[in-house]
Amino acid sequence: MTPPTSPLPNVNATDSHIGMIASEIHDSTVYFVLPDAPPEKKYRVGVAYLRDGVPSRARELIDQARALGHDSAEVRFHWMLAMLSKRSYRDLTVDERELLISTSRASEAFAADDWTRSLGTVHDLLSCLGDTGSDPEDALRQLAELPQPQRDQIVRHLDLVLTGSLKDRFWAGIRRNAAETRSSMNRENRVWAYFEVPPSKPRTRKPEPSQVTRRDRVRALLGELVAALGAGYLAKTLLVAARPLPIAAYLLAAIAAYYAIQSGFHWRYQVQRLAVKERQFRKRVESGSPGGFARNVSDSFDHYFHRYAPDKVHRGTWLAETAGVRAALRNEIVDVYRDQRVTVDNVKWLIRYCIRDVRAKWRNDTLFEHRKRYRASAKTKTICVLSTTTFAGMATYVAAAALDSDLLFTLVAALLFMVGTATSVPAWSFIVSERRREIEDTGDYWDVQNARQQEYERWSRKLADTMPSEAEMENWLNADKTIVLDEALKHYRLAWRDVLTHAFLQTPAENSRRARVTGGPYRYSNYDIRLFLITLDGVREVTTGLDFEHIKLVYLERTNFRFDAVSSVHVVTPTELSCNLALTLMNGEPRDIHVSSYVPADNLANGVEGSVVEMSLDAAGFAHTLHILEGIAAEGKHWIERDPYLTKPTNSLHEELSSTS
Incomplete structure (x- = not known):
């Protein structure tokens, strides 16, 4: 990891927000499902949401499919994963736990196959969590013997459930798989396309119609x-x-x-x-208002004319000889797109193409072809x-x-x-x-x-x-978080048996680009990844800046605090469609962690306000993190005693807690 180069942003004002460079929505039918769609369609879309890191939406759709009669061991397996994904066993209500057990027990009604075995394995793993005195060996053996697709799904989605000593058994494999996944599928050369602004259709200045009038014809x-x-x-x-x-x-x-x-x-x-042509190429660039479309187009032309300067040519010569052409092209693009809802990012592809075309003509000595033509x-x-x-x-x-x-x-x-x-x-x-x-x-x-x-x-x-798929983006992000988690365990010299539970909170970094597909959560080019490791000694918080596109962990900050140091935790909503998490320590300034925000333009584009925010919070791991921090703030160290699935018996844990008090 790269050592810290600058302090982490600490936003204290509750109405502040993280600056966004761009916000794009890609058209996609992956998540498109009508209210009256057949249950099979709702199930498939629900599985897609689960795969892509939005379990709450997956639960909703799979529930609807089951209510309409679409039921099988495979359906129940994915429903259970959706119930447990990005949640710990503590996060479940009593009714949800009972529903999980009853659903997994009903697998006996289905024919024996890989899905039935996988469903039974999840049931046995949950039984080990509910009974702290049971031996998890048999359940872990069943997990190891499952086909890889089902096994990988269980390990991924039960990440917050299979903690403590249970995870020690297969952590090396998880870490190794994450290291391989991070740079797989040509990630470094593909992520940029996810955040690229969709190009506007090409436009060209139309020729002026004939200026000949009836009077001219009569005169002639x-x-x-x-x-x-x-x-x-x-x-x-x-x-x-x-x-x-x-x-x-x-x-x-x-x-x-x-x-x-x-x-x-x-x-x-x-x-x-x-x-006429000479006058056209002698036109000056019209100055636009700062931040306006015309000014941004001018800046882009200046940038790319410098960037695409021919090799072995003095940059000043290139810029001087092409100044008129640059002005003419710039004025054309400003004019033909001025009446559209277009930003400079939508036409950068055209600007780059025009400049490459100018460079090719300049090299071939055809840039001023009109002088020969006329x-x-x-x-x-x-x-x-x-x-x-x-x-x-x-x-x-x-x-x-x-x-x-x-x-x-x-x-x-x-x-x-x-x-x-x-x-x-x-x-x-x-x-x-x-x-x-x-x-x-x-x-x-x-x-x-x-x-x-x-x-x-x-x-x-x-x-x-x-452009990567939603599944690829989610897999890469999970791999990055696994590496952050592994580095934290190494730094603190902790084994999984020393960790009672943990939580991730992924938030957008300052000046990051963001994009999403229609119906999906927002994804960012840069994240602040906060990891909370809960041990008997207190809370270890690790904050890492992730350059998602270039696969770099750009800075790192570590904070340790005791259970009784957390004064308060509450959710701040500066607007109806944004969310901050306010964490206050006894001896420190309140920390306002920006979790999500919403751009009004998105509402105009898709008409879905709250659902996008909810999905983004779900993908960020907000609910689980909030549940842990609220519990610690309310009860301190004794919050741990209420954990129903610790790897140690409750009485021995109570003794250890008392000895450290």
């Missing part, structure tokens, strides 16, 4: 009509005069006009598009200049020839042609450019959107394939 058509009238009259005049050279010049002027207009439109479009070629420029010059010369010659035949009407026709051309050419240039821009932008939009959709699907598949 009227101008074209006027120019055609003027050109037509000039053609008529030349044909009437029947002069070959002016007629040939007219035809050559028409051909030159066609190429001049075509190349001119293209050249103008290229220049305008290049200017650079007018020398051929286009040459054709435009030559055709325009040719048209001007031929048009002048044609006009002069026409003036010789009809001065007045030729002047009117020439004026109409010039006015119509000056009106229609810019209008048609705008219409054609807008049509071309819209087609290009739409194609670019779908190219980008499809690429982002593919990345979204890839990332979603990775999360789904990587």
